Amino acid sequence: MPLLRRRKVTDSSKSTNSESTIDKQDDKKNQSKRFRRESYSSEKWSCWDSCCWFIGFICSMWWFLLFLYNTMPASIPQYVTEAITGHLPDPPGVKLRKEGLTVNHPVVFVPGIVTGGLELWEGHQCADGLFRKRLWGGSFGELYKRPLCWAEHMSLDNETGLDPPGIRVRPVSGLVAADYFAAGYFVWAVLIANLAQIGYEEKTMYMAAYDWRLSFQNTEVRDQTLSRIKSNIELMVATNGGKKVVVIPHSMGVLYFLHFMKWVEAPAPMGGGGGSDWCAKHIKAVMNIGAPFLGVPKSVSGLFSIEARDIAIARAFAPGFLDKDVFGLQTFQHLMRMTRTWDSTMSMIPKGGDTIWGGLDWSPEGGSFKCSAKKLKKNSTHNTGQNANSNLDDMKSVNYGRIISFGKDVAEAHSSKIERVDFRQDTVKGDKLANSSNCDIWIEYHEMDNDSIKAVADYKVYTAGSILDLLHFVAPKLMARGGAHFSYGIADNLDDPKYEHFKYWSNPLETKLPNAPDMEIYSMYGVGIPTERAYVYKLITAVDCYIPFQIDTSSEGGSEDSCLKGGVFSADGDETVPVLSAGFMCAKGWRGKTRFNPSGIRTYIREYNHAPPANLLEGRGTQSGAHVDIMGNFALIEDIIRVAAGATSEDLGGDRVYSDIFKWSDRINLQL
DSSP, rough: HHHHHHHHHHHHHHHHHHHHHHHHHHHHHHHHHHHHHHHHHHHHHHHHHHHHHHHHHHHHHHHHHHHHHSSSSSHHHHHHHHHHHHHOOOOOOHHHHHHTTOOOOEEEEOOOOSSSSSEEOOOGGTTTTTTEEEETTTTOHHHOOOHHHHHHHHHHOTTTOOOOOTTOOOOOOOOGGTSOOOOOOOSSSHHHHHHTTTTTTGEEEOOOOOOTOOHHHHHHHHOOHHHHHHHHHHHHHHHHHTTOOEEEBBBEEEEEEEEHHHHHHOOOTTTTOOOOHHHHHHHHEEEEOOTTOOOOOOOOHHHHOOOOOHHHHHHHHSSTTTGGGEEEEHHHHHHHHHTTTTGGGGGGSSOOOHHHHHHHHHSSTTOOOOOOOOOOOOSSSSSOSTTTGGGGGTTOOOTOOOSSEHHHHHHHHHHGGGGOOOOOHHHOOOSSSSOOOSSSSSOGGGOOOOOHHHHHTTOOOEEEHHHHHHHHHHHHHHHHHHHTOOOOOOOOOOOOOOGGGGGGGTTTTSSSSSOTTTOOOEEEEESSSEEEEEEEOOOOOTTOOOOEEETTTOOOOOOOTTTTEEEEEEEEESSSHHHHHHHHIIIISSSSSBBBBTOOOOEEEEEEOOOOSGGGTTTSSSSSSSGGGGGGGGHHHHHHHHHHOOOOOOHHTTTTTOHHHHHHHHTTTTOO
16 A cells, blocks of 8 residues: 555646646746747837837827817807916907908918928829929928928929929919918918908908019010919909009018019019009008018028037937938928029018128127016007117127027137138039038039138138129029029119119118108017027038038037027027118118108018917917018907007007117218
């Protein structure tokens, strides 16, 4: 019996050991499988997957919230907003309807650069399925799906400035052309909705849409856009009891309509043949919003290095990322190649040279803007007087006249301390190309040699007077094309027959306002936002297919109130257009009877002090002074509706000024 027990025990232990061994083998097999699965997963998963999932999650949540917002009853978001912020004021249209205002003068909207939609009418094979789909504005879906194809179709011919062979991209027509730039991002929509509150509709509103990429005269050559604007204004006046139109241009649309007023009166074939009294018969008022009358320094950095403040900061956070081949698109090179075919961008180059913008050791603005100052909500519909910032004269002076400086020390040094080498005389291009490799996208910098690139930096400082020489040197094809359509000087004698050419018509310093003494001109713009005025640049190390100049984002002013941040000097403005450009012509150049305004058209300045939204529920704010967001500013909308309903400048209270524009204008020595 004991032997039997031992045998049973032994057999039992063997069985147990055998089962244990099998379990261990199974565990090893399972671990091996898990390891292979984990290895496979780690091989298949990458940071790109994480990025794509993250972006997809954000986009999905955004569209889901947007869907909820648009489907819920209108009273719910308003109830929530008022519960947090208190009772909201009536929109201007509702307020003025209660006052009894109704439709009076027809209104014409003239959109600016970028904000108008463009759609495809003919394209290459890569654009199959996009007939009459928006390439610009809307969702921008094609940009993400096929970026190289999109860039190809958004570019113009580099020689003619018109359509490339086999491509036709045309402006969207109607109010939908520029009511929204993208889903949820309004441009003209808020103003249109408020005008509708007092009875306006499509027969009394007209969006003068045009292809904002083209030079102004080429919009007529290719699309007869100027003729269409003329005909539509004549029709609106005729069908509305002879009431003159109120024209509302925004941004570059201001320059476009300035060109139109000369074109419509000029004899055919160069002009529209309307005669010298056409504007007097058809236009009651021109209410310019965010007007870059004298250009913007931002356009210089865009043409020079395809940069602005925001892009330079993004570039500093991710050095080299935007210069690399991302999703098949060398971002900066392709953007520069594309935008340098848009002749309209050259209309924004600063006009008037050193006389207007300042020289090596002076600028009209000086240092009278506190860049960190937070603006209070002061907007009203009454005149609040001039110069609310006059207590800032004790600040350190900033020389804004140096639009481009190579190095912070150069930007701040006295001109006598700066040693310069004149690239215009001492350099001959073409000996040894700096970009000698085969590049996917060829830009004009690839045709410059190393000595030429270095000579640009050795010149040290560029003012508005020498910026044109700089651009002619680094982009001769661009400027040769632009020089046939735009001019940037100051006329000595406006009666000289040469100023009858269309290239001068969009420069207020080289053309006369129409003979329309009963017409009114307003310049309406935001103030209180640091706005790009001058730049500190650096020369970068040569690599293949590169843009050799960059904004030096390491250049800082050293104090909270400094106007030098991230390599950009800021002045007062609306974030895009400095006050000097938006206000000078109405403050001095056209004020009263001058050689630029021989009939004495009354001009007024209406400034809107920027106040950001108090919380996210306010959206982009109802008192914003930012360049595009100002289109939703209640005070500005009220001013426009009152004039459209028949009010005059006296009814609005004349000028409303917060900045030092009159003081700065007095410092400019311009023959009037």
